[in-house]
Amino acid sequence: MQPDELILRLQQKDEKAFERLYTLYSESIFGVINSVLHDTEASEEVLQDVFIKVWDNCESYSSKKGRFFTWLLNIARNAAIDKTRSKSFKNQKKNLTQEYFVDILENKNSFSTKVDAIGIKKYIKKIGEDCKKVIDLLFFKGYTQKEASEELEIPLGTIKTRNRLCINKLRAILVK
Amino acid sequence: MDIQEYIESGILELYVYGALTAAESEEVSKVLKQYPEVEQEVEQIEAALQQLATAAAPYNPEEMLAVIKSKLQNKDGVVQLPASRSQQRTRLLSFISVAASVIFLIGIFILLNRTNNLRDELRVVEIEKTKLESKLQFSEDALTETKEILAVIRDPQVTKVPLAGQQIAPDAYVNVFWDKSSNKAYIDALGLPEPPEGMVYQVWSLTLDPLTPTSMGLLENFSEDENKIFALENPNQSQAFGITLEPAGGSETPTMEQLYTLGVVENNA
Known part of the structure; x- marks a missing residue:
């Protein structure tokens, strides 16, 4: 709430x-x-x-x-x-653009108690490169749909639904 | 609006990201206030994203709260005297008390979280319960129906009339159970083929001399009915029964070329 x-x-x-x-x-x-x-x-x-x-x-x-x-x-x-x-x-810092949230999660060992650490690690292993990038750009970097579609060379119309599928997988893992 | 479709479109995720235009966001905010299921979906998306983001934090940032608070106090014009020993101690004390209150808050947060989880679980269980109840109701209805049919079939007062397949459908067969006392006829139509799209079976009561057909009714929703037993009113002095295939809605008189089954009532008193 x-x-x-x-x-x-x-x-x-x-x-x-x-x-x-x-x-x-x-x-x-x-x-x-x-x-x-x-x-x-x-x-x-x-x-x-x-x-x-x-x-x-x-x-x-x-x-x-x-x-x-x-x-x-x-x-x-x-x-x-x-x-x-x-x-x-x-x-x-020189080559900032190469890095994103997945790098942090992969290299991190201690997590806040608010986090289902095992679930998050599992999620990162499980999802494809496209999901990682879509979430990185839209959520972490604050791209618009159009910007993300150009960057990833995905049609504008599919960004929204693809992203939902990626987030659904996250929710499925965290809910358990 | 189809709410499920709206949710599945993925617009709510973009709403939480802040990837929508201001106007689109306001629109979603309105929908969210109107439909609790949309709000719930947004809450869940947000909770998942918060967890994902929290996982990307370097460490727990609680201790920074004290720093921020002191900065805010400076801004409000509170003069900071050079720190004397006793002040250092009070600072340490205030830091400890802030830390303690933060820990306390985390405790409350975890409890609240648990309560919320329990509440969610309860809601799921209640939904399951409703589903099971409706299943049970459905089974009970089906059982009552089956018992009724069985009672009719066993009743010695009920006349059984087998209808044999005719030229157009030699393999077809139907049994009519005719309860003369209640003027009801149960048509067991399991042996009829599925009617083609836009067509329906019509049941006729016949008197033989002269041959006069009277419509008893239609076997509506033939495909959906699992038992394929249909109850029709029959106040007629039937001497035979026939079933024809007619255009949807039925016909005034039977189409004899489409006569599927026919049978004569025996012991015709």
């Missing part, structure tokens, strides 16, 4: 509500940032900035526009992409 009441309290600048929302969402947002940056330290900085932005701009969120998670995602992806353009980061 989306915690609508907490969001409302956040918008009234209630710190307790902020803490709880942070607890609910920070780890997944951290993961999204990290899958763009592939750098723990830089990801930490961006995560901080993101949640400070959340506090400052929370009144601009409305459930009429979309999910709270989606709103956070947009802030996080934009902040992470901004970071990749910063000079200090560019000097540090």
